[in-house]
Amino acid sequence: MTWFESPTQAAALLTEAGYLADHATATTTYLAGALEKPLLLEGPAGVGKTELAKAVSRATGADLVRLQCYEGLDEARALYEWNYKKQLLRIQAQTGAAEGVDWDQTHDDIFSEEFLLTRPLLTAIRREEPTVLLIDEVDKTDIEVEGLLLEVLSDFQVTIPELGTVAATRRPFVVLTSNASRELSEAVKRRCLYLHLDYPDAEREREILQAQVPDLDDRIAEQLVATVGKLRDLELKKAPSIAESVDWARTLIALEIRDLDDKAITDTLGAVLKHASDQARAVKELRLNR
Amino acid sequence: MTTPTSGLLDRHLSFIEALRGAGLSVSLAEDIDSVAALGAVGWGDREHVRDVLAATLMKRQQHRTTFDALFDVYFPALVGDGVTQRGISSLTDPDGDEIPRDAEADRVRDNGEALQEFRDRLAEALESGDQQLLRQLAAEMVGRFGAMPGRGPGLSSWSSYTALQRVAPQELVDRIAQGLTGDMDDEGRLQDARRLANRRVGGFTRLVEDDARRRIAEEKGPDHVADVAIRPSIDKLAFTAARRTDLEEMRRQIFPLARQLATRLTKEHRAHRRGALDFRRTVRASIATGGVPLTTHHRPKRPHRTDLVVLCDVSGSVANFAQFTLLFVFALRESFQSMRAFTFIDHVHEVTEHLQPGADPVDVLEKLAASSSYAALWGRTNYGRAFAKFEEQYADALNPKTTLLILGDARSNYTDLEDKTLDRLVGSVRRAHWLNPEPVTSWGAGDSAAKTYREIVPMVECRNLTQLQEFVHDLL
Numbered sequence: 001m002t003w004f005e006s007p008t009q010a011a012a013l014l015t016e017a018g019y020l021a022d023h024a025t026a027t028t029t030y031l032a033g034a035l036e037k038p039l040l041l042e043g044p045a046g047v048g049k050t051e052l053a054k055a056v057s058r059a060t061g062a063d064l065v066r067l068q069c070y071e072g073l074d075e076a077r078a079l080y081e082w083n084y085k086k087q088l089l090r091i092q093a094q095t096g097a098a099e100g101v102d103w104d105q106t107h108d109d110i111f112s113e114e115f116l117l118t119r120p121l122l123t124a125i126r127r128e129e130p131t132v133l134l135i136d137e138v139d140k141t142d143i144e145v146e147g148l149l150l151e152v153l154s155d156f157q158v159t160i161p162e163l164g165t166v167a168a169t170r171r172p173f174v175v176l177t178s179n180a181s182r183e184l185s186e187a188v189k190r191r192c193l194y195l196h197l198d199y200p201d202a203e204r205e206r207e208i209l210q211a212q213v214p215d216l217d218d219r220i221a222e223q224l225v226a227t228v229g230k231l232r233d234l235e236l237k238k239a240p241s242i243a244e245s246v247d248w249a250r251t252l253i254a255l256e257i258r259d260l261d262d263k264a265i266t267d268t269l270g271a272v273l274k275h276a277s278d279q280a281r282a283v284k285e286l287r288l289n290r
Numbered sequence: 291m292t293t294p295t296s297g298l299l300d301r302h303l304s305f306i307e308a309l310r311g312a313g314l315s316v317s318l319a320e321d322i323d324s325v326a327a328l329g330a331v332g333w334g335d336r337e338h339v340r341d342v343l344a345a346t347l348m349k350r351q352q353h354r355t356t357f358d359a360l361f362d363v364y365f366p367a368l369v370g371d372g373v374t375q376r377g378i379s380s381l382t383d384p385d386g387d388e389i390p391r392d393a394e395a396d397r398v399r400d401n402g403e404a405l406q407e408f409r410d411r412l413a414e415a416l417e418s419g420d421q422q423l424l425r426q427l428a429a430e431m432v433g434r435f436g437a438m439p440g441r442g443p444g445l446s447s448w449s450s451y452t453a454l455q456r457v458a459p460q461e462l463v464d465r466i467a468q469g470l471t472g473d474m475d476d477e478g479r480l481q482d483a484r485r486l487a488n489r490r491v492g493g494f495t496r497l498v499e500d501d502a503r504r505r506i507a508e509e510k511g512p513d514h515v516a517d518v519a520i521r522p523s524i525d526k527l528a529f530t531a532a533r534r535t536d537l538e539e540m541r542r543q544i545f546p547l548a549r550q551l552a553t554r555l556t557k558e559h560r561a562h563r564r565g566a567l568d569f570r571r572t573v574r575a576s577i578a579t580g581g582v583p584l585t586t587h588h589r590p591k592r593p594h595r596t597d598l599v600v601l602c603d604v605s606g607s608v609a610n611f612a613q614f615t616l617l618f619v620f621a622l623r624e625s626f627q628s629m630r631a632f633t634f635i636d637h638v639h640e641v642t643e644h645l646q647p648g649a650d651p652v653d654v655l656e657k658l659a660a661s662s663s664y665a666a667l668w669g670r671t672n673y674g675r676a677f678a679k680f681e682e683q684y685a686d687a688l689n690p691k692t693t694l695l696i697l698g699d700a701r702s703n704y705t706d707l708e709d710k711t712l713d714r715l716v717g718s719v720r721r722a723h724w725l726n727p728e729p730v731t732s733w734g735a736g737d738s739a740a741k742t743y744r745e746i747v748p749m750v751e752c753r754n755l756t757q758l759q760e761f762v763h764d765l766l
Contacts, residue, residue, distance in 0.1 A: 007331065007338060027331065027341040034330040035323065042351060071557075088580070142557065180351070180546075181553045189349040190317055193327075196351045233485065235538075235652050237545060281652070
């Protein structure tokens with residue numbers, strides 16, 4: 001299947017799915033589908049990396065298979081595992097039923113489909129339906145897992161010694177996200193298309209806000225986007241991202257604040273800035289408590 | 291091959307070569323990908339081509355500026371003066387009215403009047419923030435005010451510097467800010483407007499530089515520009531060569547870099563921690579495999595934490611370097627048992643109090659800069675005197691568990707080096723390192739005492755953020 005027809009169509013479909021993509025995002029997403037290459041997304045936390053994968057699955061009607069990475073993730077959690085307990089039961093049941101059962105028979109039995117626990121990577125490869133495979137926060141894993149990913153990402157196949165090689169019947173749309181807390185290996189990067197998502201410009205951010213928080217009225221949206229823009233200009237430990245703007249908008253609606261004046265900003269600053277020193281700096285620079 | 295080629299492939303290949311030359315590791319596989327991708331998207335839209343090449347060739351965001359600069363050189367948006375002189379009919383002013391063709395043609399290339407008129411138009415465009423218009427103005431500006439005809443061969447005939455000097459967009463900031471705020475005399479809004487105006491002027495300056503580079507590339511061939519005019523990416527840029535905007539960018543990079551390093555360190559420490567067998571955890575884990583201990587678990591090794599004493603030269607020549615390093619080390623404060631910092635020029639001053647946990651990096655830098663006056667008595671760098679004073683006043687800071695870090699270029703104005711004192715200082719600590727922001731080749735040249743000092747303390751070259759990160763990694 002072709003995922004998208006053209007960059008323009010990709011942008012339109014994504015917008016329909018509730019994700020406002022800029023032209024770089026749309027082009028790269030289209031390419032990832034057209035070339036059947038994994039897409040590596042990097043960028044600060046909360047700019048919509050994971051959301052893009054979800055939007056692709058919504059836009060194309062594909063199912064999303066998600067592998068959340070963490071420290072200590074291993075083959076057994078990412079790829080597949082033999083259901084040891086079930087195998088044990090099987091052996092015990094067989095020895096109980098009849099004496100002198102052929103060992104070869106048992107051996108073949110317990111390493112079959114029935115005892116295989118598929119984990120996200122294998123699931124995504126074996127699925128017949130269109131699938132979006134999201135490998136979230138790859139930078140959190142150990143180097144060994146990257147090695148594991150290489151075979152999956154380049155050939156879309158997994159080798160299980162007892163069963164042979166399982167190749168993908170239909171290549172999934174693979175999205176990897178990373179916060180760049182460590183540099184990924186060249187080997188992984190080489191196999192991927194790279195896209196850096198950054199904070200959006202004021203215009204696009206306002207559109208995103210209005211799409212995400214429909215109750216927000218235009219004037220306050222404008223004020224909010226302007227303030228967030230100013231905050232990003234300051235040197236903060238963690239600049240507010242889109243997720244924070246959306247949270248802020250929701251906060252304002254919940255508190256029924258109709259006008260984003262200095263007092264309102266000071267009161268609700270906690271929704272956007274999560275470091276005490278950042279808040280102090282913002283209050284100082286924006287001269288909030290005059 | 292006798293068939294005529296479009297030259298597109300050659301251009302693409304030399305672009306790839308230039309990227310490699312600029313430090314991006316572009317593999318053959320990525321090269322092939324990029325061509326395949328261009329086949330899928332087509333050459334119709336320049337921005338699409340840029341996105342496609344960026345997605346396939348550039349895999350690290352730090353390289354973005356380098357990539358964009360090279361892309362503009364090899365795949366210029368326009369040739370020569372472009373639409374500003376010839377295809378004027380397509381040019382419209384912000385209201386959508388077409389600018390009459392003759393008016394443009396009649397304009398004199400460069401005189402006082404033309405300059406004034408151009409500045410007016412520029413101020414207007416900057417006020418409206420119309421990117422399309424600004425790009426055209428940048429091209430026009432280099433074409434009219436940045437030309438240096440009749441220069442000898444080998445010298446470029448376009449200069450962004452000349453153009454910027456003539457037009458001086460920086461002087462327009464106040465005017466634009468006034469225009470943006472309207473008539474209201476509100477100090478706060480004026481501040482905001484000035485910030486915005488400054489950013490726009492900065493953006494315009496970059497446009498002008500890009501345009502000059504494009505024109506030079508057209509004359510001399512892109513390879514020449516790629517060799518000469520492309521600056522290294524921020525993590526490879528030497529501290530001593532950094533401009534003010536670069537310094538800001540570097541400052542923003544410090545905390546992300548420190549965090550990256552901290553993650554890497556935790557990972558590595560975890561990988562090496564094979565302490566004594568943890569019997570209880572091993573047995574517990576073996577229950578899952580029917581009592582067979584397939585995997586063993588070990589107790590973590592106690593992490594070794596050092597007491598760090600940093601001694602940094604804050605004299606003009608190396609002030610930036612010292613501050614960055616201090617800030618970087620400070621960002622990794624949790625990895626050290628304790629940390630004390632001293633600054634010196636010819637006198638020693640303790641600055642530990644400014645490095646409070648959780649402090650705002652900008653404040654810290656300001657305070658450090660402000661306190662550097664305490665570190666000077668006569669204001670001429672004197673390493674010998676600084677070491678002597680340090681031993682006299684703060685000898686208690688050093689003990690056999692301490693790691694001593696000295697930051698400076700070892701340029702001591704031909705004064706007494708007091709190498710005996712330094713020897714004693716180094717002898718009293720566990721480890722000592724000297725970071726020098728100068729390239730190894732210039733060590734010992736002029737008044738540099740690097741040759742003498744490196745006999746006593748292991749000296750490391752540390753010219754950019756990457757080297758700094760590597761050093762701190764090895765230190766921990």
